[in-house]
Amino acid sequence: MRFPIPLLSLLTFTALTLPLAPGPWSLVPNALAQTETPDAQKAEADRLFQQGIQQYRVSQFREALQSWEQALTLYRQIGDRQGEANSMGNLGNAYHSLGNYELAIDYYNQALGLEREIGNRAGEGNLFFRIGWSYSFYSQYQLAIEFFDQVLQIAQELGDLEKEVAAQYALGWVYDDLGQRQKAIDFYSAALLIVQETNDKYQEASILNGLGWVYTALGENQKAIDFFAKQLTIAHEILNRQQEANALNGLGFAYAQLSKYQESINFSEQALSIHREINDIREEAYALGDLGNAYASLGQYQKAIDYLMRCNYSGLKN
Incomplete structure (x- = not known):
């Protein structure tokens, strides 16, 4: 069977980002970070975090892992829970890209616990999505469906049309893989209506591709x-x-x-x-x-x- 190409905005594993701290980045080695002030530690953590993003974008996944692990240590030291959650989420992305889906899911779940503690519903939705996608790569489709359903619920609760489309597309993809073509068509069609209303041409093209492959299978x-x-x-x-x-x-x-x-x-x-x-x-x-x-x-x-x-x-x- 041939599968549709994932939506670019949410179905690819883009590194989470944090606001950049003002001023020059600290170049203090991580080994000395404990002796620095909290502000200096945060600056170093942010620098390492952004360094990991750049490494991830050029497929240097192992190097990105090292940067995010060091950033995670610093965020924990200064009690920056959002930085800790984002670092864990990105570690999950790196392990997913390296094909270690089990470890990716473990990091996503740790990050999910932090996002719930913070009360960040949008962050929860992002992590539910990433966990669901990792389970789909494991071919554990029923688990993937459960997580994508939660993404859809949160997206509708927050009025986030982009995530709603991504969840519907992902559900269409999984149901197609399970051979449940009518369910796949229903989810793809719901996503298509939204992107046509918002005039998102790239997403519309991706969903049309998904529908095309479902109908070839039929x-x-x-x-x-x-x-x-x-x-x-x-x-x-x-x-x-x-x-x-x-x-x-x-x-x-x-x-x-x-x-x-x-x-x-x-x-x-x-x-x-x-x-x-x-x-x-x-x-x-x-x-x-x-x-x-x-x-x-x-x-x-x-x-x-x-x-x-x-x-x-x-x-x-x-």
Whole structure:
């Protein structure tokens, strides 16, 4: 099965941020921090926290872990509970990115306890979301659903439409993975209504992609083509190459299901070109696989073999 690309704003694991302290950062080594004043310790903690964010953004996950662990120690020393909660949440993000979902969930739960102690409902919602997403990577979908349901409840309570959309999208993703297609369609459709009202074109494109893949799984490939085509139109409108390539991938796959192999090849070749341009290796493999399958269906077996041997095919489709 092929899965939709997550929403950028909330489904990716973006490091939590803290307000920057005014003035220059302290460069006092952490080992000496206990001898400094609380203000100096906070400045050093904030510096380490921001350093971890920069490291995380360039995929230096182990280095980010070290920075956030040092920041966590300092925040604990000065009794900064929000700094402690944010550091723990980011440690969870780093472990998630390293594939250690069990440890990620442990840190998220510790951070959740602190957010509840502080009374930060928005922070609770963020952590519920991250815990749910980690459980989905574990394939523990019922647990993931429970946490996403709580995110949805908090988002509606706070009137946070962005998080409401993210929760609905995540629930659609999980129900799709469970094979409960109608529930997936219901959640995706609810999210789609909100983003159309708020004119959030990027999120709209992502949700259209999700709906397209649900309908391919149902065998309703013409409906899927309609959704992918709408996504492609929006991608051109907002000049987003990633969305454009994802839509083209979907169109290539759906046309192949209708045995329209030349159309499938045309779309998949366009997708392949963009995936290479933006260095999206995973989706490049999907496009190569689709091209291999299409050429095999046309009886052009050498071309099919060439494409299939060039893609990291194992584990991407089943």
